[in-house]
Amino acid sequence: MPPTKRKKSLASGRPPTARPVSSSLPSKVTRRIIRTHHTLQKAHAAALSAGDTATASTLAAQIVAQGGLPAYQRASTVGQTASRGGDSSRVLVQWVGDMGVKKEGEGKYRLLEVGCLAVDNACARSGVFEVERIDLRSQHPLIKEEDFMERPLPRGEGGEGRFHVVSLSLVVNYVPEGGGRGEMLRRVREFLNPFPALFLVLPAPCVTNSRYLDQERLEGIMNSLGFVKIREKVSAKLVYYLWRLDGTADPKPIAFPKVEVNPGKKRNNFAIVLR
Ligand SMILES: C[S@@+](CC[C@H](N)C(=O)[O-])C[C@H]1O[C@@H](n2cnc3c(N)ncnc32)[C@H](O)[C@@H]1O
Structure with missing residues (x-):
């Protein structure tokens, strides 16, 4: 008798984007997923621009085979x-x-939280903020699926559509090339009013071990956009900044x-590039 074929499980036919990533995965594995995604995104953007x-x-x-954005x-x-x-929002x-x-x-x-993965983070629990959350891919009804770069600009001089604080925590480094990162930082200004501050978090090596960026150059870039550094914290993994938008400076x-x-x-x- 010929051997009976084993039935494939339903999971074997699912697209790779549906593959779960367990919270018990070792940090080595999650770091690899994050690193590979960034590398492929950068190569993809470079191929498109060429x-x-x-x-x-x-x-x-x-990118899809690796599990994509999910x-x-x-x-x-x-x-x-x-x-x-x-x-990081702590x-x-x-x-x-x-x-x-x-x-x-x-x-x-x-607070406008760009790139939001958790609706119960420290910002949400603090009682200090009224939070609006957006992400390229929403994982919760309280997170609006929106590309910050496509978000309509607030109209008029009033506070409508503007925020006291915009959070870009581990989002600027998601942008695959330097010019796009500069554009993101430039765009933030349009959404700030009247206690204007940008909370910026980057992986520490972006500033402490890059050929094209260090603390001085980042500060030069931010100053040229009208931001003044008011807080800074450097840990082994992350750098955190709070920048005030100086409304008096041109x-x-x-x-x-x-x-x-x-x-x-x-x-x-x-790199972060301003053109
Ligand atoms: C590494 S996660 C950061 C999550 C969280 N903010 C944190 O600090 O851990 C980056 C998130 O930013 C989102 N993102 C990247 N570019 C974006 C954009 N232009 N508009 C909205 N979300 C964006 C991605 O979809 C992703 O979920």
């Missing part, structure tokens, strides 16, 4: 657990608390091209 559509579609297929988000969520470095809550929280009846700070449109500021074979290529 007009190489064949390579771009091969890379797009590789797998990346799940791996990032695991990274947010306390045992893996924790919730730092924002602490800084805003230090600066003097509004009194009862004065209303809460309006930001000068200075170009910051990709230039080497920190040579070294073992450094990375992270």
Whole structure:
């Protein structure tokens, strides 16, 4: 009798995007998923800007095969657990608390959280913020699925559609090339009013071990956009900043091209470019 074929499980036919990433995965694995996703995204963006559509579609297929944005988000969520470095928004809550929280009846700070994976993070629990959350891919009804770069600009001079604080925590480094990162930082200004601050979090090596960016150059870029640094924290894994938008300064449109500021074979290529 011929051997009976074993029935394939339903899971074997699912698209790769549906593959779960367990929260018990070792950090080595989640780091690999995040790193590979960034690398493929960067190569994909480079192929597109070079007009190489064949390579771009091969890379797009590789991104999907690797689990795409869903797998990346799940791996990032695991990274947010306390045992893996924790919730970066705790730092924002602490800084805003230090600066003097509004009194009862004065209303809460309006916070736009760009790139939101958790609706129960420290910002949400603090009671200090009224939070609006967006992400390229929403995982919760309280998170609006929206690309920040496509978000309609607030109209008029009033506070409508503007925020006291915009949070870009581990979002600028998601953008695959330097010019796009600069555009994202430039765009934030349009949404800030009237206690204008940007909470920016990056993986520490983007600033501490890059050929094209260091603290001084980041500050130069931000100053040219009208931002003044008011808080900074550097940990082994992350750098955190709070930048106030100085409404009195007239930001000068200075170009910051990709230039080497920190040579070294073992450094990375992270850059922020202002054109
Ligand atoms: C590493 S996760 C960061 C999550 C969280 N903010 C944190 O600090 O852990 C990056 C998230 O940013 C989102 N993202 C990237 N670019 C975006 C954009 N232009 N608009 C909205 N969300 C964006 C991605 O979809 C992803 O979920």
